[in-house]
Amino acid sequence: MRQHYLALLSVFASLPAMALTFQTRLENIEWKVAGDKFECRLTQPITDFGSGEFVRQAGEQATFRLKAYNGSLGVGSATLLAAAAPWQPGRGDINLGAVQVGSGDVLFNSSQAQAGRLFNGLLEGRSPVVRHYGRDGGFSEVRLLPVKFNKAYSDYQQCTAKLLPMNFEQIKQAEVGFSGAGIELDAAAKKKLSVMLEFIKADPTVNHIQLDGHSDNSGNRLTNRDLSRRRGLAVMDFLKANGIPESQITLRFHGERYPLVPNTSSANRARNRRVNIHLERVPAPEKPAPQAVAPNDTAATS
Incomplete structure (x- = not known):
């Protein structure tokens, strides 16, 4: 019996750790560009997760951030990658360093240097990937795809050209x-x-x-x-x-x-x-609420 139990443990230990990946199906990929003189955003919605987006404020370079509907990625340190596409044989993933994932709507903001390297990776057909490893050796990851990126990036650059010089x-x-x-x-x-x-x-x-x-x-x-x-x-x-x-x-x-x-x-x-x-920035004074007048009230005259 003991030998059977140890053999069963050995089988489970040899199984690969679970991996959970969030990404949008290829045919549904879209990039959205929005902004004004103060901020430009380049966003890819991620099915059942939220979105990944580049944000550039006036007077600064862009950062990359994840926005989430839930905490499926896990809180703590995660690895940011510019991952090679499956159709790019011989190219390895580029490790861009750690990001600290928190809770709330915005999980993290990358450094400007990391965002710049992600832009370069996307132009080369790479995918931004955020990977969080669990204690069991498994991991959760969020993946953006470079499909339709070049046209969206051109529109984003047109937006950034109109940003004010300072914030x-x-x-x-x-x-x-x-x-x-x-x-x-x-x-x-x-x-x-x-x-x-x-x-x-x-x-x-x-x-x-x-x-x-x-x-x-x-x-x-x-x-x-x-x-x-x-x-x-x-x-x-x-x-x-x-x-x-x-x-x-x-x-x-x-x-x-x-x-x-x-x-x-x-x-x-x-x-x-x-x-x-x-x-x-001084808030405008609130207008006083109009006073109610009883139906039979009349204005006094002199």
Whole structure:
């Protein structure tokens, strides 16, 4: 009996570990491109799982992520591959490193480098694969297929060509500098402000701009305070001339009170002659709910 039991265990041990693969049938493969000036997405829906998608934000390179309806892949470290197609004999899979799979709708976001290599793999006919190994040696994997990719990638590139040069996190704080005792905006300052204006006009949720004028300590305090005010006004006038309502701009001026660096050299003083610009997304005030009027109420007259 014991020998029979050991033999049975040996048979089970020799069986291959279970593998569970999520992928869409070849005839149902589609790539979807969507986006605007802020973000572009290239997505392949995955049957009974969710989707795999490349996402590129304005001002950044793309990342790759998995979105899921359920937690079938398993939580923990998984391997990201650019897998060779069966019709590509002699080509091995390319291991792109680990990704950390979590729970929720978005399971992980790859690095930008990993996403770039996945793009290259897809153009060569490779499949993005995310493989999670279980304790029993089996694994679950999600596989995207390169079918119809080239046309979709061309449409995606057209979308990315229209992205703004920067996103909100990159642009929400900036500064422009001034030379000597000057109050004029130079070409570099106008270029930086023009990039900010392009974003503000594209994103109506950005509806407040805080300006803070500063100076170095070269003059007396009153002169420096006035210089910081006039520098702030120069920025405000540029914004107003380019369509920003004055009601959306707040100006403060501080003179030499808040240096970025000690005023101990000409280079440091140059850094302290500046206007700091901070963009804010201020929620619009809620409109008061209309008050109910009883049917027999009448307006008072005088």
